[in-house]
Amino acid sequence: EPEVTQTPSHQVTQMGQEVILRCVPISNHLYFYWYRQILGQKVEFLVSFYNNEISEKSEIFDDQFSVERPDGSNFTLKIRSTKLEDSAMYFCASSEAANQETQYFGPGTRLLVL
Amino acid sequence: AQSVTQPDIHITVSEGASLELRCNYSYGATPYLFWYVQSPGQGLQLLLKYFSGDTLVQGIKGFEAEFKRSQSSFNLRKPSVHWSDAAEYFCAAGKAAGNKLTFGGGTRVLVKP
Numbered sequence: 154e155p156e157v158t159q160t161p162s163h164q165v166t167q168m169g170q171e172v173i174l175r176c177v178p179i180s181n182h183l184y185f186y187w188y189r190q191i192l193g194q195k196v197e198f199l200v201s202f203y204n205n206e207i208s209e210k211s212e213i214f215d216d217q218f219s220v221e222r223p224d225g226s227n228f229t230l231k232i233r234s235t236k237l238e239d240s241a242m243y244f245c246a247s248s249e250a251a252n253q254e255t256q257y258f259g260p261g262t263r264l265l266v267l
Numbered sequence: 268a269q270s271v272t273q274p275d276i277h278i279t280v281s282e283g284a285s286l287e288l289r290c291n292y293s294y295g296a297t298p299y300l301f302w303y304v305q306s307p308g309q310g311l312q313l314l315l316k317y318f319s320g321d322t323l324v325q326g327i328k329g330f331e332a333e334f335k336r337s338q339s340s341f342n343l344r345k346p347s348v349h350w351s352d353a354a355e356y357f358c359a360a361g362k363a364a365g366n367k368l369t370f371g372g373g374t375r376v377l378v379k380p
Contacts, residue, residue, distance in 0.1 A: 157310075186367070196311070196357060198367035209367055244311060254299045254318060254361065256368060260310035 155179045157259035159245050165265045166235055174230045174262045176245030185228045186246040186256060187220065189213075196244065202228065235266045269294050271360050273371035280348050281379045288343040288374045290358030298360040300341040301368065302332055306354045314356075317341060328352070353378045 158177045166172050178185050187199040200210040202220050219231045228247075232239055242263050246256040270293045280286050292298060299318050303311040315326025322334040332343045341358060358371040 159310075188368075188370075195372050196359075196368075196370040198369070201367060211367070246311075255301075255313065255316055256361075257313065258303070258311035 157245055157247055157257055159243075159259040159262050161262060162260065163263045163265075165267065168237055168266055169234050172232050172235055172264065174232075174243050174245075174264070176228045176230070176247075176259055177226050178228055178245065178247030179249070179257060180226070181249055182247035182257075183250045184208075184248040184256075185220075185222070186248075187230045188244045188246065188258075189241040190244065190261075191238075191241040199230070232264075235264075237266050240264055240266045269298075269360065269362065269369050271358055271369050271371040273356075273358055273374050275374045276372065277375050277377065279377045279379060282350050283347050286343075286345045286348045286352070286376065288356050288358075288376070290341045290343065290371055291339050292341065292358075292360045293339065294360060294362060296362070297336060298362050300332075300334060301359045301361075302326065302330070302341075302343045303357045303359060304328075304354045305357065305373075311357065314343070348376075348378055350378045350380070352376060 160175045185202045190196045198211050200214045201208045217233050221229050242261045244261045245259040248256045272291045301316045302314040314330050315324050317324050317334045325331050330345050355373045355375045357373045359368040361368045
């Protein structure tokens with residue numbers, strides 16, 4: 154069964170450094186999303202992406218964040234200058250055009266900012 | 268504002284016993300509703316979903332959920348719990364196809380032998 158994959162599974166970085174989290178959505182899916190879950194808190198929506206542009210973003214998704222689909226398979230989340238409070242589990246999700254309602258999630262990348 | 272509430276943070280159940288996890292939503296109209304499960308170290312796996320039609324929906328792993336419009340609820344049930352059901356369960360809602368999901372806080376299920 155096709156699934157969403159994410160790399161790396163864990164990342165440790167120093168405050169102020171840039172990180173890029175990578176996702177490979179399910180191959181025929183056209184809608185892509187990033188969510189995050191700070192330890193002990195709810196899963197929160199960050200951004201959705203369709204047709205090479207952001208379709209919706211939350212107030213969390215400020216200028217420090219950006220997303221990109223650099224090729225036909227990858228979908229990335231970049232944090233330009235990480236803060237301590239960016240430490241969280243980041244989930245990528247995708248949905249197909251014909252069944253947009255159902256989002257399929259990857260296993261997550263646990264980011265720790267020191 | 269749209270919100271999803273899972274009133275129970277932790278539930279402990281004996282193996283073989285029944286399980287019910289509560290979920291309430293607050294949306295302008297009936298949203299799309301989902302239950303996801305997260306096992307330790309794993310991602311979010313879709314258990315089941317409700318869009319419209321029959322208010323009792325069946326999912327994977329023997330789970331079912333019932334949508335009750337009058338109570339703004341979408342509770343998850345399983346008649347007989349297995350030790351492998353120990354995990355965290357998330358209820359989520361979306362207002363339209365392709366839109367963001369709003370998650371509840373999750374319910375952690377512990378299964379006693």
